[in-house]
Amino acid sequence: MDIEEFRKAGYQAIDRICDYYASFQDRPVVSQVQPGYLVDALPSDPPEDAEDFNEIADDFQKLILPGITNWQHPNFFAYFPTAGSFEGILGDLYASSVSNPGFNWLSSPACTELEQVVMDWCAKLLGLGDHFLNKNGVGGGVIQTTASEAAIVVCAAARARYVREHPDAKLEDLVIYTTTQTHSLGVKAGLVLGLAVRALEVTPEDEFSLRGETLRLALAEDLAQGKRPFITIGTVGTTSSGAVDNLEEIGEVLKERPSIWLHVDAAWAGVAMACPEYRAFGKLEPINRYATSYGTNFHKWGLVNFDASMLWVRNRRDLTDALDVTPEFLRTKQHDSGLVIDYRNWHLGLGRRFRSLKVWFVLRRYGVEGFRTHIREGIALNEYLVSLIRASPSFELVTTPSLALSVFRLVLPASPALASGEDALTAHNELNRAFHRRVEGASDKIFLTQTVLNGTFCIRFAVGAQRTRREHIDQAWEVIRSNASTVTEEWVKSRISV
């Protein structure tokens, strides 16, 4: 493809992307295709001869778009939102035009330096302490691919630091602490690193927040058995219910044990700390006081296209001591002189994309105030949903709403009474699983996902897509309400007929 063909294909792509964003009202939220739809539609071999790009671009519309679940759809309330902003798309576009592997400063100085700068911008936006800034030369921030990879990085760094300090420690005795509510990133880090993971218990009474006393008891128990807990992963805003661990208490317990790394994962909720009024909720103060590392994903609620998982560490040498690879063929005079950051030693891969550009575009085009407005709108919309749930006798909140996330379920009808010996929770879960299956059937209109909280099956409702407005909450509520009526009626009927 020559330059003029690219110009034509590029304009066409831009126009079609505009059409796509203008047409959400005509698109299902969740792709309605069946497994195998595309495998069956495509030839099993690559073409021998070059094809015309118009045909390829048309196939994107015909074959790919129907297989896309539209995460930017205003009626998308599943999982957590995945940001997709025009600013982010433009950032990706410019970045891929200067494609480079970015493994050292010289690969493209702009990539390293812009990442240094925007990570400091993000730290300041969120109120992180100066010790997390790149500018201070001791701590610093780096963009990771995902929060799971960030967790692997910090677990590897924590393990390396622990083993340096305790040369007699056996890998078999090392333990990663999480809670039962920690995102799968905890389990995954354990699987990848081959280390034990202990999920500490949390309770509904504590709103699924890890307490210091639980941690203290686990430590005492494990240490007595010769185990070596070396990292605790705390969460601000769990995936299931937006729970926030009690980082003040955790920090106080770990203060006595400086060999244990404290990583705080705020993958979803962290960006809310852009708004000063949510910093107490988000535990900013104990994060700044106690956390060895802290991460949040701007690619979720933070307006930056996937992927942009931000990780800050108190001491960058913890990363480079664990991960530095500098063979001869990667040496540069700038690296040798210690003048520059070579980010390859701060993450798992060698190569890395130019991700800071889209962050820079977003932060500049929105400004701090615009970013805060976006966060506040999401929370206000969730508050509106909560008011609808609270006003309805058919529903109940399972946990206190967390920022832009609500977890709720259908109320168990008072009659007919349960059969004698029937477990109320089991029956209640059955009703709600039936409800969820029905709402899945309306996945062209809204997308909601489920979770289980200490045995209780519930529905999650996560707001935060950039285009969601009050009318979309109303539409969602109508789908939820009408399906709930049907399911409850059917449930009652089936029990009476039994």
Added chain:
Amino acid sequence: MDIEEFRKAGYQAIDRICDYYASFQDRPVVSQVQPGYLVDALPSDPPEDAEDFNEIADDFQKLILPGITNWQHPNFFAYFPTAGSFEGILGDLYASSVSNPGFNWLSSPACTELEQVVMDWCAKLLGLGDHFLNKNGVGGGVIQTTASEAAIVVCAAARARYVREHPDAKLEDLVIYTTTQTHSLGVKAGLVLGLAVRALEVTPEDEFSLRGETLRLALAEDLAQGKRPFITIGTVGTTSSGAVDNLEEIGEVLKERPSIWLHVDAAWAGVAMACPEYRAFGKLEPINRYATSYGTNFHKWGLVNFDASMLWVRNRRDLTDALDVTPEFLRTKQHDSGLVIDYRNWHLGLGRRFRSLKVWFVLRRYGVEGFRTHIREGIALNEYLVSLIRASPSFELVTTPSLALSVFRLVLPASPALASGEDALTAHNELNRAFHRRVEGASDKIFLTQTVLNGTFCIRFAVGAQRTRREHIDQAWEVIRSNASTVTEEWVKSRISV
């Protein structure tokens, strides 16, 4: 930014990318900025208020582009090429317009299924055996971020498999085998996983290729000491010199030890196997016969924008048994029914970008024949460079040229004679380090990188950027030749004056 503002900014971006690609003759190959140039130029805080996008876009031109090392420049011969094709840029653009985290089939069925299909296309393009195809349901292919991450994945899977089969194995005894020429991915996997790495010796006599006998002796030695080698990483096309391990011999040795995983990394050279005439050189037959996993980066020489690191495994369950995470909130009926691939369990992260799209665009727009033509042109250009080196009395090849990579050095002048007791290799290396420093000084014109092969300092010359033509080899040769003359003259003069 609304839709019409995006359209305007998008057109502008396309136009400016066209200008960028049309202007390489006016751009330095390597960015000429000094460390700190951008950190110093940007404000240390994000802007409070929204900025106009025109200003932001202009700043990309003014502040970012001068800090870009132009890997797509036709005079870029350092490291290995990083592909950047217009087809790849368009693929990235469409992909980021439907941004989604892709962690399960339902996230966007098209993303999973297109990856299944293009990974089979790539396998067929390269001549890989049917057992590596997704279609067969046992093996399969997945796009990883980088070859380093692919290595972590296969080491984690190999370790998990080994430990399942040998429950008594201690992690401390496990060993990853590489050679002294293996890319830093071997060391990095060891660092991340906390496992020992043993770099087996290779010799200049064997052109830095690992021999079966070396492996056999190392195994005997380690096993006798209670060590547990559990994976061997072989290479087709090492970074330093394009060396190819003797996979026939390695495969025969490992046949006796089926617990040891054989991963073959052909990050750079693998795409050359698109051309049938290079399949014997690339060890396709033993790869198909013996390799447990195989990887190559289409983002290097393979025309696909970074990142697109392809990994195939003989048995996908080796990956999922090691890495499966499926908490309740990630369950889908399609996953539960076993109908679909959930690629999150084939790699390190949870989320993943829609990378197959750019691969699909490239393979269709080039066709198999166009792809082969691109590879053959790179090799022909390197052969042309080799003819220049061979014809010059000032230079010598250090190793046999490998596909599109040559490793050479300046010949040590015959007079003045070395001082008595002076080591010839040390002197020769000094001369070549001086030569490399001088060529670094011409980094606006060409970019070459160095390596050290068993103590011998040499210069690498890697062809393969899409826009490189014979005239660019001529320009590069002129820079090399003239700097070599100057350096040799200075070297001779300094020795006479001493």
